[in-house]
Amino acid sequence: QPVIAVRDLAKTYRLGGKTNVYALRGVSLDVYPGEFVAVMGPSGSGKSTFMNLIGCLDRPTSGEYWLAGKLVSRLSSDELAIMRNRLIGFVFQGFNLLGRSTAIQNVGLPMVYAGIPKHIRELRARKLLQLVGLGARMNHKPSELSGGQQQRVAIARALSNGPSLLLADEPTGNLDSRTSIEIMAVMQALNEQGLTIVLVTHEPDIANYAKRQVVFRDGRLIRDEPVLQPNSAK
Numbered sequence: 088q089p090v091i092a093v094r095d096l097a098k099t100y101r102l103g104g105k106t107n108v109y110a111l112r113g114v115s116l117d118v119y120p121g122e123f124v125a126v127m128g129p130s131g132s133g134k135s136t137f138m139n140l141i142g143c144l145d146r147p148t149s150g151e152y153w154l155a156g157k158l159v160s161r162l163s164s165d166e167l168a169i170m171r172n173r174l175i176g177f178v179f180q181g182f183n184l185l186g187r188s189t190a191i192q193n194v195g196l197p198m199v200y201a202g203i204p205k206h207i208r209e210l211r212a213r214k215l216l217q218l219v220g221l222g223a224r225m226n227h228k229p230s231e232l233s234g235g236q237q238q239r240v241a242i243a244r245a246l247s248n249g250p251s252l253l254l255a256d257e258p259t260g261n262l263d264s265r266t267s268i269e270i271m272a273v274m275q276a277l278n279e280q281g282l283t284i285v286l287v288t289h290e291p292d293i294a295n296y297a298k299r300q301v302v303f304r305d306g307r308l309i310r311d312e313p314v315l316q317p318n319s320a321k
């Protein structure tokens with residue numbers, strides 16, 4: 088069963104008056120467990136709109152989306168929020184960490200919302216920070232960490248509820264190339280452990296760490312192909 092199954096998805100934004108922006112049209116895609124997909128395309132081609140839809144942050148104008156076998160359009164907003172929190176981890180370009188909280192507190196936060204008891208939260212957050220190579224920085228605040236270290240905290244946070252799917256929107260966009268490769272090494276290691284990853288990037292070098300690439304243009308999916316020899320970050 089696919090983690091993501093999308094059929095003929097479309098999203099239209101209505102600007103004032105009669106103007107419609109066709110941000111996505113006729114997009115169909117299946118993503119199976121264990122895949123690592125890079126989403127590419129020029130600015131304005133629909134990448135963010137697509138990620139917002141598969142992340143259940145927005146609803147399509149038409150078309151179907153099954154997340155882990157559940158038809159998303161049939162879910163209420165509350166059910167959708169629960170699905171999102173349980174099944175999807177998000178990583179962003181700007182890290183989006185809480186500045187006053189330590190690494191371990193940031194990683195623990197989604198588990199607070201999921202109602203997990205404190206001692207279990209701490210145990211899991213520790214394990215996750217070790218997994219992303221930040222075992223020695225658990226009590227540091229974001230301002231005391233480098234960009235790459237902050238992104239590792241964000242990845243650990245994204246994993247805290249044991250998601251089936253990691254969605255990363257330009258996760259290396261704020262990082263230098265050496266640090267970007269380190270982050271891609273973390274992603275590849277997680278993917279090797281079975282995590283399904285969909286990553287948006289406009290950098291071909293970064294996209295080559297994925298196992299499959301899809302390209303958007305003018306709201307359409309115009310290319311979908313395997314990466315025959317993915318870059319290895321190790």
Ligand code: ADP
Nearest residue numbers: 100102129130131132133134135136256257287
């Ligand atoms: P990126 O390509 O880095 O994902 P954005 O998603 O911020 O950039 O924006 C992509 C395009 O979408 C831009 O042309 C921007 O003007 C437009 N856009 C984004 N959000 C809105 C919005 N709320 N209203 C109108 N246009 C928007």
Ligand code: ADP
Nearest residue numbers: 100108109110129130131132133134135136137
């Ligand atoms: P990308 O992420 O590839 O840059 P987007 O998905 O942000 O592309 O944008 C796709 C199209 O939809 C663009 O033409 C953009 O201007 C438009 N768009 C995106 N978000 C909005 C919005 N909230 N309101 C109106 N138009 C938008």
